[in-house]
Amino acid sequence: MHEIKLTQNLVSILDREVASDEIGMVKVVHLEVGKLRYIVPEIMQTAFRHVPKHEKLTEAKLEIEVITGGEFTLKGIEW
Amino acid sequence: MAFKVIKEDILSENDGVASEVRASLAQEKTFMINLISSPGAGKTSFLEVIGPKLKEEGISFVIVTGDCFTSRDAERLDALDLPVVQINTGNACHIDAQLVASALEDVDLEGMDLVIVENVGNLVCPAEFDVGEDVKIAILSTTEGDDKPIKYPLLILESALAIINKTDLLEYVDYDMDFSVENIRKINQTIKVIKTSCKTGEGIDAFLSWIKDKIKIKKIT
């Protein structure tokens, strides 16, 4: 359930980042998520497809790496 | 392809608001607890028991209670004349810092000893969202099975106190108390464990002395 809220938070960071002119259509968003977060990557992907976001993000895919611990970090973007 | 390294915590926005809440509570030296449990473990019942006792002790407090669609919890607390602010969380599975910040806007924190947040019943999401509290308290209960600490380790890891409620029902349920406590300690070596019953009153005094200490320490720091 919390994937939706977390995706909204992710998108608000991304919207800010992609506003810069040097960044084109984003292809991949790299995330690192700790096991303790109980994130289901598939639900996160679905949520990401559906939340309103910057047009540079509409074709982006999430690349979610599951790690140990409780961190949840946006690592970077590829375009 | 071009790459930009970002490295930002997904919860940075929430954590920023939580820091603001924490700062305004620090100014008034108000202690805040965030009660987290599964639905029905006894959060509201616990408040119904400790609320009047806190009043007797002259401790000033306010309860912020989150409810998805109803105001049943707030009504139960209000019936006991306990100070309560209700937050409607709608579909959200947790209370976030912004909801608490808005709820506290209407509260005069001057001279307030304690803010109690009754989170939405859920062992997963509330553990992730800092709302500006000093401590999270996990309320477990004997009716939900002794394996919940190992199934939901983040909550145990994040909590300073684990309450195991409904001890009056121990004889009717297969709840291995030693197994449960052992697992709690394996996950978090510094957590305090208090066993309570809202029916018999077991453990309530232990909780009251714990919370009074915390309030006192907050006042002098």
Ligand SMILES: Nc1nc2c(ncn2[C@@H]2O[C@H](COP(=O)(O)OP(=O)(O)O)[C@@H](O)[C@H]2O)c(=O)[nH]1
């Ligand atoms: N036997 C027993 N029942 C309890 C105890 N604490 C709560 N309950 C019952 O558990 C149910 C759920 O309690 P409630 O306080 O609404 O849980 P909440 O959803 O966590 O707020 C109610 O029927 C309570 O009467 C307890 O210590 N012993």
Ligand SMILES: [Mg+2]
């Ligand atoms: Mg309740």
